[in-house]
Amino acid sequence: MGKKRKMPGLNTSSTADISFMLLIFFLVTTSMDTDQGLARTLPKPPEEDELNNEIKVKERNILNIRINKDDMLMIGDDYVDIRDVKPRAKEFIANPENRSNLPELKPKQIKLLGTRMVTENHVISVQTDRGTSYGIYFQVQDQLVAAYNELRDELAKQEFGYKYQFLTKEEQEAIREVYPQKISEAEPKQYGKGQ
Amino acid sequence: MSRFNKGQKEMPELNTSSLPDLIFSVLFFFMMVTSMRDATLMVKFERPSGTQLEKLARKSCTSFIYIGKPLDPQQYGNGTKIQINDKIAEANEVYDFVMDDRNKLAEIDKPFYTVSIKADQNSPMGTITDVKQMLRKGYALKIVYSATKPRD
Numbered sequence: 372m373g374k375k376r377k378m379p380g381l382n383t384s385s386t387a388d389i390s391f392m393l394l395i396f397f398l399v400t401t402s403m404d405t406d407q408g409l410a411r412t413l414p415k416p417p418e419e420d421e422l423n424n425e426i427k428v429k430e431r432n433i434l435n436i437r438i439n440k441d442d443m444l445m446i447g448d449d450y451v452d453i454r455d456v457k458p459r460a461k462e463f464i465a466n467p468e469n470r471s472n473l474p475e476l477k478p479k480q481i482k483l484l485g486t487r488m489v490t491e492n493h494v495i496s497v498q499t500d501r502g503t504s505y506g507i508y509f510q511v512q513d514q515l516v517a518a519y520n521e522l523r524d525e526l527a528k529q530e531f532g533y534k535y536q537f538l539t540k541e542e543q544e545a546i547r548e549v550y551p552q553k554i555s556e557a558e559p560k561q562y563g564k565g566q
Numbered sequence: 567m568s569r570f571n572k573g574q575k576e577m578p579e580l581n582t583s584s585l586p587d588l589i590f591s592v593l594f595f596f597m598m599v600t601s602m603r604d605a606t607l608m609v610k611f612e613r614p615s616g617t618q619l620e621k622l623a624r625k626s627c628t629s630f631i632y633i634g635k636p637l638d639p640q641q642y643g644n645g646t647k648i649q650i651n652d653k654i655a656e657a658n659e660v661y662d663f664v665m666d667d668r669n670k671l672a673e674i675d676k677p678f679y680t681v682s683i684k685a686d687q688n689s690p691m692g693t694i695t696d697v698k699q700m701l702r703k704g705y706a707l708k709i710v711y712s713a714t715k716p717r718d
Binding site for chain 1: 582583585586592600617618621622625633680685686687688689690691694695701702703706708709712714
């Protein structure tokens with residue numbers, strides 16, 4: 372029991388290696404890519420007394436897109452290809468020539484843009500059969516969103532000189548008021564079986 | 567000035583004692599952003615591809631519903647099935663599922679509650695519609711059709 376021994380320092384040179392290993396493990400397991408998809412808002416569930424009196428929409432204001440169980444598409448009364456959906460939807464939403472079979476244009480006061488003729492009451496309805504594949508339904512939804520986005524981009528470029536996504540919040544809101552996104556999630560129907 | 571030049575011509579060794587700390591901080595970052603897949607998939611699905619996709623805003627407020635063909639057809643058959651959490655479920659169980667999941671969220675997060683539907687592109691719309699009707703009934707009105715970017 373003589374001299375006091377000096378405590379030897381803990382050798383920490385391998386801590387780095389250990390934490391490196393953990394680091395690599397988490398690097399590998401991390402999935403940074405967030406989920407992507409088309410966001411939609413479903414309508415509220417129908418109240419019981421509402422079930423019978425459906426909201427009446429003028430016929431010219433509805434664009435009916437129907438998909439049957441063989442994944443064939445119909446817009447209005449014509450059979451169409453998936454590639455035709457976007458141009459048809461764009462024409463329907465904007466109604467640039469004010470045709471009488473397309474949605475009615477109504478004047479609307481909009482901030483930053485003044486009074487505009489807007490097809491405020493238009494509705495795009497997508498109806499499917501129970502046997503329709505989800506893939507084609509999704510493609511149609513995607514094309515419809517693409518139609519809205521293109522129209523918004525065109526208007527944004529024309530009015531503000533930039534694409535929609537580069538605008539300020541107020542400007543984006545003004546654009547959205549001109550082209551509000553109205554895709555209806557229709558009540559399911561047994562459809563396309565008999566005819 | 568000779569005072570500064572005295573001795574020490576050799577290169578001093580690099581001090582690596584703070585290296586572990588550095589790496590630990592990077593490690594903690596990755597530990598925090600990591601979200602391990604919490605459900606083992608029991609159905610296989612190939613999501614449709616789309617061009618107009620948006621990123622999912624808040625992953626913590628999102629529940630997932632998987633729809634596709636079961637990986638184990640002997641047990642569950644060949645039809646399109648719905649997977650909730652870790653088990654195959656019927657469409658009407660979706661209602662309980664969203665109620666439970668939303669109640670787990672903090673009050674402030676509840677308006678942001680979203681359901682992400684990860685469905686196979688060949689599954690029939692009938693199943694999807696059933697799920698959607700249940701979601702409406704449970705007032706889980708914000709949904710995302712999960713999809714991938716086109717590969718080209």
